[in-house]
Amino acid sequence: MSEPPGATVTLPEAPTSDEPSKTLTAQHVLPLRRPGRWIATAVVLVLVAQFVHGLVSNPFYQWDRWGYWFLRPTILDGLLTTLQVAAYSAVLGLLGGIVLALARLSKSPVLRAVSWTYVWALRSIPLIVVLIFLYNFSALYKTLSVGIPFGPAFFSFDESKLATDMVVAVIGLSLNEAAYAAEVVRGGILSVDQGQHEAAASLGLPKGYQFRKIVFPQALRSIIPNYVNQLIGLIKGTSLVFYVSLLDLFGSAQTMGSTYPGDIVPLLLVVTVWYLILTSVVSVVQFYVERYYARGATRSLPPTPLQKLRAGLTDLRARIRREAAV
Amino acid sequence: MTTETLEAPADAEAATVEVHDVHKWYGTHRVLDGVDLTVRPGEVTVILGPSGSGKSTLLRVINHLEKPEIGHVSINGELIGVKRQGERLKELSERAILTQRGRIGFVFQNFNLFPHLTVLDNVAAAPVATGRLGKTKAQELARELLGRVGLGDKTGAYPRQLSGGQQQRVAIARALALRPGVIVFDEPTSALDPELVGEVLAVIKDLATSGTTLLIVTHEIGFAREIADRVVFIDGGKIIEQGPPSEVLDKPRHERTRDFLSKVL
Numbered sequence: 001m002s003e004p005p006g007a008t009v010t011l012p013e014a015p016t017s018d019e020p021s022k023t024l025t026a027q028h029v030l031p032l033r034r035p036g037r038w039i040a041t042a043v044v045l046v047l048v049a050q051f052v053h054g055l056v057s058n059p060f061y062q063w064d065r066w067g068y069w070f071l072r073p074t075i076l077d078g079l080l081t082t083l084q085v086a087a088y089s090a091v092l093g094l095l096g097g098i099v100l101a102l103a104r105l106s107k108s109p110v111l112r113a114v115s116w117t118y119v120w121a122l123r124s125i126p127l128i129v130v131l132i133f134l135y136n137f138s139a140l141y142k143t144l145s146v147g148i149p150f151g152p153a154f155f156s157f158d159e160s161k162l163a164t165d166m167v168v169a170v171i172g173l174s175l176n177e178a179a180y181a182a183e184v185v186r187g188g189i190l191s192v193d194q195g196q197h198e199a200a201a202s203l204g205l206p207k208g209y210q211f212r213k214i215v216f217p218q219a220l221r222s223i224i225p226n227y228v229n230q231l232i233g234l235i236k237g238t239s240l241v242f243y244v245s246l247l248d249l250f251g252s253a254q255t256m257g258s259t260y261p262g263d264i265v266p267l268l269l270v271v272t273v274w275y276l277i278l279t280s281v282v283s284v285v286q287f288y289v290e291r292y293y294a295r296g297a298t299r300s301l302p303p304t305p306l307q308k309l310r311a312g313l314t315d316l317r318a319r320i321r322r323e324a325a326v
Numbered sequence: 327m328t329t330e331t332l333e334a335p336a337d338a339e340a341a342t343v344e345v346h347d348v349h350k351w352y353g354t355h356r357v358l359d360g361v362d363l364t365v366r367p368g369e370v371t372v373i374l375g376p377s378g379s380g381k382s383t384l385l386r387v388i389n390h391l392e393k394p395e396i397g398h399v400s401i402n403g404e405l406i407g408v409k410r411q412g413e414r415l416k417e418l419s420e421r422a423i424l425t426q427r428g429r430i431g432f433v434f435q436n437f438n439l440f441p442h443l444t445v446l447d448n449v450a451a452a453p454v455a456t457g458r459l460g461k462t463k464a465q466e467l468a469r470e471l472l473g474r475v476g477l478g479d480k481t482g483a484y485p486r487q488l489s490g491g492q493q494q495r496v497a498i499a500r501a502l503a504l505r506p507g508v509i510v511f512d513e514p515t516s517a518l519d520p521e522l523v524g525e526v527l528a529v530i531k532d533l534a535t536s537g538t539t540l541l542i543v544t545h546e547i548g549f550a551r552e553i554a555d556r557v558v559f560i561d562g563g564k565i566i567e568q569g570p571p572s573e574v575l576d577k578p579r580h581e582r583t584r585d586f587l588s589k590v591l
Contacts, residue, residue: 199438202389203452203504204428207420213455217442296442296484 065266069256070273078252079274085166085238085248086278089173090231096174097181104186115182122179128240131172135244169241177234184226188219220293228286235278249274340367340539341402341429341507348387348397350380350563357383358394359563365508365556368537372550372571375560376586381543384560385510388541389430390423401429401508428456431501431509435516437493439485439500445472446481449500464503471499475529491522495529508539515546547591551575559583 055061069075103115122130192215200210242251253267260267291301303311343365350358357380365371375381386392388399390407398415399406407423408415418426439448449468453459459467472478475495485493494514501509511530515523527549534540534553544550550557550571557574559566561582567574578584 193438195434195436195438196440198391199432199434199440201424202391202427202430202432202434203455203500204424204426205452205455206424209455213451214440218440293442296444296486299487 060265061269062263062266065263066269069253069263069267069270072256074252074256075249075270075274078247078249081166081241081247081251082235082238082249082278085169085173085241085246086231086235088170089177089238090234092170092174093177093181093234094185094227096178097183097185100178100182101185101189104182105189119179119182122176127172127176127237128243130176131169131240131244134168134172137168165241165244165246168244169238169246172244173234173237173241176237177230180230180233181227184223184230185219187226188221188223189215191222192218217293218297221290221297224286224290224293228282232279232282235282236275339402339507340537342367343388343508343539343541344400344403345384345388346397346399348384348394348399350383350387350392350394357563358387360397361560361563361565363558363565363568365539365541367507367539369555370534370540370553371542371556371558372554373541373543373558373560374545374547374550374574374586379560380563381560382512383563385432385512385541385543388508388510389427389432391432393417401426406430425456428452428458428504429506429508431504431506433494433497433501433509433511433514435513437485437490437497437517439493439496441485443484444481445477445483445485445488445496448485448496449503452500453503467503468499471502472496474502475499476525489522490518491525494518494526498526498529498533506538508541509533511540511542511544513543513545515544545590547575547587559586561586 056063100115100118103111104119106112196214196218197210200214205214238248239250241248242254247255250271253271257264257267287305291304294301343363345361345363348358348361349356359380361380361384363371363384373381373384383392387394388401388406390399393407398408404426405415406426407418409418410416439445440451443451446465446468449471450461450464453464453467454461458464469478469481472481475498477492477495477499480488480492480496485496488496494517498509498514514530515526518526523546527546530540530542531549531553542550542554554571556568557571558568559574559578559580559582566580566582567578573579574583575587578587
């Protein structure tokens with residue numbers, strides 16, 4: 001060969017073919033055809049179209065009634081209750097979870113044991129049982145007092161006045177949520193590298209500062225996805241408060257459904273759509289919160305959906321131009 | 327690389343470090359077996375020894391990241407992590423130990439920078455958190471120190487956006503922000519790619535000539551020969567021999583030292 005070695009690659013002459021050998025440089029590689037993928041896509045599209053068609057055209061769903069109910073004040077009142085119960089329980093549950101996680105990680109065997117037992121018990125008892133138990137709590141203990149066991153009480157209060165349905169619901173959900181949050185938070189704290197604790201200690205940073213500014217922000221990176229998972233479970237879990245006579249989103253729809261039995265299906269769809277919206281909002285917030293806490297953990301921040309869309313369009317345009325050029 | 331010579335911060339007096347008969351066990355494994363060591367102010371001490379010989383543990387005992395079972399450490403005559411009570415030693419409160427640690431700079435093998443804070447905040451964290459400086463003053467100091475280690479242009483970066491050598495230089499600046507009387511280096515170049523070792527050693531060398539007391543565990547024998555006032559060879563948790571590099575490195579008296587040097591040189 002006359003060319004310098006490695007400059008071009010030449011096809012070996014095929015003995016049976018009389019076509020001249022072509023150089024392989026500067027040639028686009030033809031992408032492999034994937035007919036299986038196209039067939040699977042077509043099948044899935046047909047199934048999706050069928051499902052959507054059924055959803056729209058089946059009179060069973062009564063979409064006109066859905067439109068009637070979707071923004072009714074009773075439903076919106078219920079939604080507000082759902083949001084309130086979920087928000088209070090999420091905050092109290094997380095705070096409780098942080099305390100339980102710190103207790104579980106402490107050096108005191110008593111704190112560790114109490115924390116473990118709490119998590120064990122509350123994760124074992126069904127939420128509905130906790131709620132109904134709390135609902136009947138005032139019948140078991142008429143007054144609650146703070147004092148020394150078997151000794152004098154410092155102050156006491158009448159429970160029936162304090163324990164509104166809302167309070168019962170929030171306490172029940174928070175107790176349950178704290179048990180799960182404790183494990184989520186503990187996992188997050190354990191995921192922070194031991195070297196971070198050592199570096200913080202070696203700099204003489206005060207203990208509280210070490211936790212708030214060094215360990216916890218890093219733990220949040222693994223806490224957030226798990227806690228949001230938990231939070232979505234909590235939002236749906238609020239539907240159980242109906243059984244302690246609190247009219248949340250589900251409860252309102254259920255009540256309306258017994259008054260207008262013909263509308264049960266559209267009412268359930270109203271509830272479904274609202275829960276979908278709530279979950280979506282939480283997911284969007286999750287994305288941006290996660291992105292915020294990713295600072296420093298990755299070399300560059302993950303792109304927002306808008307940035308992804310822009311990059312995708314630029315890509316597509318470039319591809320079309322290439323195809324056109326070939 | 328560094329624009330100016332590193333100078334000991336004005337308010338940091340080079341410290342005396344005394345290690346007195348320190349014993350340390352991990353379970354039944356004896357890591358330190360009666361170590362005595364006195365480092366004079368401004369002295370540069372390089373600690374050598376095979377892996378598992380207890381060199382890192384010795385450094386960690388000095389700033390009380392590890393508690394010795396027997397013996398004690400003092401810096402400028404002040405006991406570290408304990409206080410004298412009659413004839414006995416009593417453990418100090420966690421808060422008091424943290425305050426003492428704030429006077430000892432510690433540079434880790436794996437840098438251990440805080441990844442979620444910018445380079446500037448990494449360096450400014452300790453003076454702010456301990457209430458020694460206000461936020462503006464601390465950031466001013468951090469900028470100055472980062473300039474000294476040649477990273478004045480990286481203040482806004484996050485640690486993981488930097489090379490290993492740059493990260494270790496930030497870690498050194500972070501230790502300097504404590505205004506420490508002594509800085510301890512635990513294998514500062516072992517986690518670095520070979521071509522990045524030099525820039526970190528250059529910074530340490532500048533510190534060595536500036537009169538700060540330095541204790542360095544390293545495997546860089548050439549570097550030890552160049553900067554050390556004293557080389558200490560440790561094996562099996564005991565100091566086998568110590569002296570100026572011209573003695574310990576060139577004419578070692580002990581079989582084990584000779585053996586070790588023949589393997590690493």
